[in-house]
Amino acid sequence: MPLQVPGxxxxxxxxxxxxxxxxxxxxxxxxxxxxxxxxxxxxxxRPYHYRLMTSLKDAGPVGQAELGRLSGIDRxxxxxxxxxxxxxxxxxxxTDPDNRRRNIVxxxxxxxxxxxxxxxxxxxxxxxxxxxxxxRERQQLVRLLHKLLSEGPxxx
Amino acid sequence: MPLQVPGxxxxxxxxxxxxxxxxxxxxxxxxxxxxxxxxxxxxxxRPYHYRLMTSLKDAGPVGQAELGRLSGIDRxxxxxxxxxxxxxxxxxxxTDPDNRRRNIVxxxxxxxxxxxxxxxxxxxxxxxxxxxxxxRERQQLVRLLHKLLSEGPxxx
DNA sequence: CGCATCTCAGGAATACTGAGATCA
DNA sequence: CTGATCTCAGTAGTCCTGAGATGC
Numbered sequence: 001m002p003l004q005v006p007g008x009x010x011x012x013x014x015x016x017x018x019x020x021x022x023x024x025x026x027x028x029x030x031x032x033x034x035x036x037x038x039x040x041x042x043x044x045x046r047p048y049h050y051r052l053m054t055s056l057k058d059a060g061p062v063g064q065a066e067l068g069r070l071s072g073i074d075r076x077x078x079x080x081x082x083x084x085x086x087x088x089x090x091x092x093x094x095t096d097p098d099n100r101r102r103n104i105v106x107x108x109x110x111x112x113x114x115x116x117x118x119x120x121x122x123x124x125x126x127x128x129x130x131x132x133x134x135x136r137e138r139q140q141l142v143r144l145l146h147k148l149l150s151e152g153p154x155x156x
Numbered sequence: 157m158p159l160q161v162p163g164x165x166x167x168x169x170x171x172x173x174x175x176x177x178x179x180x181x182x183x184x185x186x187x188x189x190x191x192x193x194x195x196x197x198x199x200x201x202r203p204y205h206y207r208l209m210t211s212l213k214d215a216g217p218v219g220q221a222e223l224g225r226l227s228g229i230d231r232x233x234x235x236x237x238x239x240x241x242x243x244x245x246x247x248x249x250x251t252d253p254d255n256r257r258r259n260i261v262x263x264x265x266x267x268x269x270x271x272x273x274x275x276x277x278x279x280x281x282x283x284x285x286x287x288x289x290x291x292r293e294r295q296q297l298v299r300l301l302h303k304l305l306s307e308g309p310x311x312x
Numbered sequence: 313c314g315c316a317t318c319t320c321a322g323g324a325a326t327a328c329t330g331a332g333a334t335c336a
Numbered sequence: 337c338t339g340a341t342c343t344c345a346g347t348a349g350t351c352c353t354g355a356g357a358t359g360c
Contacts, residue, residue, distance in 0.1 A: 012214035012226060015207065018278065019285045019294075020186050022301035024203075025228065027183035028327075029305060030176050035349090046349070047180075051171065058168035065317060070168060072181065074352060079319055101317040101359050122174065129175045132304050138175075141300045145178035148288050148297075149185060184351080191325090202325070221341060230328060235343055257335050257341040 030129050037125040038118075045118060048073060048081050049090075053115045056091065056107045063102040064093075090114055186285050193281040194274075201274060204229060204237050205246075209271045212247065212263045219258040220249075246270055 015021045038046055055071040056062070062070070068078040082105060085091045090111035096102040107115065130138045171177045194202055207227040212218070215226055224234040238261060241247045246267035252258040263271065286294045 010215075010226060011228075012211045014210045014214060014275070015227075017298055017302075019282050019298065019301075020190050020278070022298060022305070023179070023182050023186045023285075024326095026179050026301050026304055028228075030179045031327090031349095034176050048349080054170045055168045058170060059166075063317075070166060071171075072167075072184075074350090075318075076320080076352075077350080083319095099317085099360070103318070119170070122176070126175050129179075130304070132306065133300065137300055137303070140296060141304075142173055142175065142178060144289065144293055144297045144300070145175075145182050146173075147293070148182055148286070149178070150288065180350095187325090187351090204326075219341075230326090231342075232328075232344080233326080239343095255336065255341085259342070 033125050033128045034122075037121045037128075041117065041121060043114065043117070045114065048077065049085060050115075050118050050122065052078065052081055052085065053090065053107060053111060053118070056105060057112065057115060061104045061106045063096065064105060065102075067105055085111070189281050189284045190278075193277045193284075197273065197277055199270065199273070201270065204233065205241060206271075206274050206278065208234065208237055208241065209246065209263060209267060209274070212261060213268065213271060217260050217262045219252065220261060221258075223261060241267070 034047060038050075051071040051073060052067060055067055059066070059070055064078050064082060065075060067073075067082075068075050071078075073081070082091060082093065082103075086093055088110075089108055092106050092108055093103040094106075096104045130141070133141060190203060194206075207229060208223060211223055211227040215222070218226070220234050220238060221231060223229075223238075224231050227234075229237070238247060238249065238259075242249055244266075245264055248262050248264055249259040250262075252260045286297070289297060
C-alpha cells in the first residue's frame with residue numbers, strides 16, 4: 001500500500017506543472033488507492049489479474065497473445081499471470097485444435113465470482129480517485145485522458 | 157524505451173473509461189516518451205536524477221530528507237541516487253555542522269550544466285506528451301490533475 | 313523459409329519496508 | 337527516551353528484452 005505523494009506542499013516550480021510530473025504523481029496516487037483496495041480484500045489478486053480477467057470476460061475465450069493486446073500486458077507477463085490464475089482455478093487453458101500454437105483461455109465460474117468481487121472494489125476505488133473533482137470535471141478528465149491516448153500511440 | 161500502450165483498439169468496455177486505467181495507460185505512454193528522451197541523449201541520467209537535481213536547484217542546499225519530500229522520492233532511494241550523482245560530481249554532500257545527522261546537498265557547476273541539458277529534453281517531451289490536445293485542453297488537463305492531487309493526499 | 317504463439321530467464325526503474333547507526 | 341536523519345538490504349509490481357520450442 002504505497003503512498004508517497006507529497007501533499008503538494010512546496011514542489012519545485014519547475015516540476016509543478018509538467019504534464020509528465022502530474023501524470024506520474026497521479027499514477028502513484030491512483031495506484032496507492034487501487035493497491036489498498038486490492039489488499040483489504042486480500043485474496044491476493046492484483047491489478048494485472050483484474051485486467052486479464054475483465055478482458056477475458058469481455059472478449060470471451062481468446063488466445064494469450066490477443067489477451068495481452070487487449071489488456072496492455074506483455075506476452076511474458078500474460079503467461080506468468082495466467083499460470084497463477086489457472087492454479088487458482090480462475091481461468092482454464094486448452095490448446096486450440098485448429099492452431100495448436102495457441103492456448104485458448106476461458107474464465108471459469110469461480111473466476112467470474114472473483115471478478116465480480118473485484119469489480120465492486122474497482123468501482124469503489126474509482127470513486128475515491130476522482131473524489132476531488134466535480135461530476136463535470138470527472139467527465140472532462142476522462143475525455144482528455146482518452147484523447148491523449150487516441151492520436152497514434154506516441155503522439156509523434 | 158518502453159511502449160506497450162495499445163492504440164486503444166478494442167479495449168474491454170469495463171476498462172476503457174476507468175480513471176485508474178486511463179491514468180495508468182497515460183503514465184505508461186508518458187514514461188515511454190520521457191524514457192526515450194532521456195536515453196537518446198544517453199548521459200545515463202534518469203527521471204529520478206532529474207527530479208532530485210531540479211528540486212535541489214529550486215530549493216537550494218537542503219538535507220536529504222527534505223529533498224526527498226520535495227521530489228516525491230523515498231528516503232532510501234534518495235540516498236542511493238545521491239550517491240550516484242555525487243560519484244559523477246553533479247552534487248556534493250557535506251555534514252551539517254549545526255546538525256550532524258544531516259547531509260547538506262548542493263548542486264555543483266557540472267550538475268547545473270547537466271540539469272540545463274535535461275531541462276531542454278524535459279521541455280521537448282512535454283510537447284510530445286500533450287501534442288494530441290489543444291492549448292486550452294492542455295490547461296484543463298493540468299488543472300484537473302493538480303486538483304486530483306491537492307485535496308488531501310488520498311482523497312479520503 | 314518467414315512468421316506467430318507460448319514459455320522461461322532475467323533485467324531495469326519505481327515505490328516501498330525494516331532495521332540499524334547516529335545524533336539533536 | 338523520543339524522534340529525526342542517513343544508510344543498507346531487500347521486496348513487490350510493472351514493463352520490457354532475448355531466446356528457445358513449437359506449429360502455421
